[in-house]
Amino acid sequence: AQSVTQLGSHVSVSEGALVLLRCNYSSSVPPYLFWYVQYPNQGLQLLLKYTTGATLVKGINGFEAEFKKSETSFHLTKPSAHMSDAAEYFCAVSNFGNEKLTFGTGTRLTIIP
Amino acid sequence: ETGVTQTPRHLVMGMTNKKSLKCEQHLGHNAMYWYKQSAKKPLELMFVYNFKEQTENNSVPSRFSPECPNSSHLFLHLHTLQPEDSALYLCASSQVAEGPIWLHFGNGTRLTVT
Numbered sequence: 001a002q003s004v005t006q007l008g009s010h011v012s013v014s015e016g017a018l019v020l021l022r023c024n025y026s027s028s029v030p031p032y033l034f035w036y037v038q039y040p041n042q043g044l045q046l047l048l049k050y051t052t053g054a055t056l057v058k059g060i061n062g063f064e065a066e067f068k069k070s071e072t073s074f075h076l077t078k079p080s081a082h083m084s085d086a087a088e089y090f091c092a093v094s095n096f097g098n099e100k101l102t103f104g105t106g107t108r109l110t111i112i113p
Numbered sequence: 114e115t116g117v118t119q120t121p122r123h124l125v126m127g128m129t130n131k132k133s134l135k136c137e138q139h140l141g142h143n144a145m146y147w148y149k150q151s152a153k154k155p156l157e158l159m160f161v162y163n164f165k166e167q168t169e170n171n172s173v174p175s176r177f178s179p180e181c182p183n184s185s186h187l188f189l190h191l192h193t194l195q196p197e198d199s200a201l202y203l204c205a206s207s208q209v210a211e212g213p214i215w216l217h218f219g220n221g222t223r224l225t226v227t
Contacts, residue, residue, distance in 0.1 A: 032213040043117070043203055043218035051213040090156070099144055099163055099209050101216055103156040 002027040002093050006104035014112045019063075019078040021107050023091035026072065033074040034092040034101065035065055044090060050074065061085070086111045116140045119204050119219035126194065127227055134189040134222045136204030144209045145187040146216065147179060150201040162187065163209055194226045 007022040025031055032051050036044040048059025055067040061084075065076045074091060088108045092101040117138045126132050138145060147159040161169035162181040176198075178190040187204055201223050205216040 032215075034215055036218075041220070041223075043119075043205075043220045044216070045218070046215055049213070049215055094214065096212070099161060099207070099214060100158060100169065105155045 002031065002095065002098075002102050004091050004093050004102055004104035006089075006091050006107050008107055009105065010108045010110065012110040012112055013081045015083055016080050019076070019081045019085065019109065021076040021089050021091075021109065023065075023074045023076065023104060024072050025074060025091070025093045027093055027095055029095045032094045032096075033065075033067060034094075035059065035063070035074075035076050036090045036092060036103075037061075038088045038090065038106075040087075047076070047089070081111050083111050083113065085109060116217050117204060117206055117219035119202075119222050121222060122220065123223045123225075125225045125227060126191070128194060128196075130194075131190070131192040133191065134202055134204075134224075136187040136189075136219055138185055138187075138204075138206035138217070140206055140208075140217060142206040142208045142217070143184050144207045144214075145181060145184070146205040146207070147187065147189055148203040148205065150203055150221070151199075156203070160189075191224075194224075196226050199224055199226045 003026045005024045034049045035047040038044045050067045058064045063078045088106045091104040094101045120135045144163045149157040159173045160179040180188040201221045203221045204219045207214045
């Protein structure tokens with residue numbers, strides 16, 4: 001069984017400040033980890049993914065995430081927030097041979113001008 | 114043209130109506146999915162079709178009936194829905210093979226049941 005916990009359903013940061021969205025996972029086998037973003041009235045768009053190899057992965061729009069096995073975490077960061085980053089962010093987990101992704105409950109990011 | 118297209122974008126229906134949601138993927142993928150997204154709830158996986166065969170039915174009520182005529186098209190037939198079925202219905206596709214898979218989503222159909 002696998003699961004994802006996203007700490008903080010709402011996060012607010014000032015424009016230009018660091019963005020940190022937290023994700024912890026549970027998986028009995030090596031995980032594949034994903035971050036998706038959802039803008040209003042749209043579907044989910046893949047931001048970045050970790051499958052194997054380098055534990056620091058870079059995605060679109062300046063976001064990156066680091067896989068930390070010892071902490072079972074995959075937190076999403078961006079050094080400087082932009083107004084256009086306001087959206088809902090979902091962390092997800094799957095594993096080898098599994099055609100399904102398990103999603104977290106999402107974190108709504110608000111950017112303060 | 115987006116990779117996964119859903120129609121209609123918005124749908125309002127009464128509890129006695131019958132309607133269908135349509136999804137088409139232009140990515141050459143072999144698996145398609147229906148998810149339900151309700152306010153303040155996690156994304157709920159409803160159905161998975163892998164090579165046109167249904168491989169997952171996540172205890173979805175029978176008033177939701179999926180159909181996958183080929184690997185590019187997916188339908189969700191709706192009848193006698195309840196107000197609590199109002200939600201955003203998201204279609205997704207993926208290429209299932211050895212190794213990791215990830216989903217490509219459409220923009221969803223916003224369903225309101227009155």
